[in-house]
Amino acid sequence: MFRQVAQLPLDYDLFKGHDSIFNWSPAGSIIFGNGAVKKVGSEVKRLGGKKVVVCTDEGLVKFGVAQKVIDSLSDAGIQYSIFDKCEANPSVETVEKVTALAKEADMLIGLGGGSSIDPAKAAAVMVTNGGNIRDYEGCDLFPNAPLPVIAIPTAAGTGAEVTCFAVVTDVEKEWKMAIGGSYNIASLAICDPELTASLPPLFTAATGMDALTHAIEGFISRASDPISDAILAKAIKLIAGSLQRATFKGEFDKDARYDMMMGSTMAGMGFINTILGIAHSMAHPLGAMFGVPHGVGNAICLPVTMEFNLYSNPDKIAEIAGLFGKDTSGMDTIQAAKLAVDTVYELLDSLPIPPLSDWNVTPDDIEKLSEEAMKGGDRSTNPRETTVEDFEKLYQKALTLKK
Ligand SMILES: [Fe+2]
Missing domain, CATH: 1.20.1090.10 (Dehydroquinate synthase-like - alpha domain)
Incomplete structure (x- = not known):
């Protein structure tokens, strides 16, 4: 039974003045520092994960960045599978492939830029809600809480590790969809500046x-x-x-x-x-x-x-x-x-x-x-x-x- 999500408080005022009542949402937890990626295995364990899907791209596998995550997961005894076909402007089809893998898992790790973190977040929504990712374009349109996601950015850019939406490209319609919601936020962001060094x-x-x-x-x-x-x-x-x-x-x-x-x-x-x-x-x-x-x-x-x-x-x-x-x-x-x-x-x-x-x-x-x-x-x-x-x-x- 999946946990039901609280709806994003859109009935609060978007434009915040002294005559409005507004909501301000902080991010999920953040672990920050050089070498922080080594913590991923113990953090998965702490969050109760036993089998994870690592969502990343071929470049990060080739240059050994994914290996740092794999080593940490192995040391902690966490089972994992890897999807390394994430592309720039991740597509609906990519989200569907990650979702198929994630059905066997209890947690996702997005390792990369927004192009890896966003499909991980979108697939986390799909696993617990089913249907088509296009159904969830907008804010809080999914009734069940997504699978937990750990986001590990390898570039200093999108902020996807702390944002509450996933951007997915509908190639057919030449349209970028935002899948948003108060629960579409990574449970944990592991920010390791050393991953961006090269x-x-x-x-x-x-x-x-x-x-x-x-x-x-x-x-x-x-x-x-x-x-x-x-x-x-x-x-x-x-x-x-x-x-x-x-x-x-x-x-x-x-x-x-x-x-x-x-x-x-x-x-x-x-x-x-x-x-x-x-x-x-x-x-x-x-x-x-x-x-x-x-x-x-x-x-x-x-x-x-x-x-x-x-x-x-x-x-x-x-x-x-x-x-x-x-x-x-x-x-x-x-x-x-x-x-x-x-x-x-x-x-x-x-x-x-x-x-x-x-x-x-x-x-x-x-x-x-x-x-x-x-x-x-x-x-x-x-x-x-x-x-x-x-x-x-x-x-x-x-x-x-x-x-
Ligand atoms: Fe942006």
């Missing part, structure tokens, strides 16, 4: 810009609140101070890797309570229609959308300049906000992020992309109202960057 520059930059986009979009969201503000401001500061070092100094800067992992996890904790903004509305169709990696899409769309949002939330955007360590003394709010936008354009310029044309996105695609961007849920919390014509202009600008 990531190549492009990957580090793209995933890091995804994390920065979470932190900034959450910080300026219409649904922001004082608790999230505190967490997201610190996340912005950590990422701003470490992303270039993590990208260009790779294995030689352990502190940068540590700060990036902490920043991306904190950004995840914040943005699940604030929702995001239109950089994500734009990045999702780029991923679903053209396979643009999520971090690349966000990296390019972030400064463009900050510029668009500037006059809608100038105070918060001005604060971002300070979080990047810029001296705003003597500036008025708009000048400081413009400095923040310029700073993020400069950051993008400095990073090895490829242009959208590398995925064959052309001006002819803008109309369809804009229509799709209008359908995304993140638009509702963006500081500025956004029309399809606005999206067309934003995509036009995005296509001119990084050439």
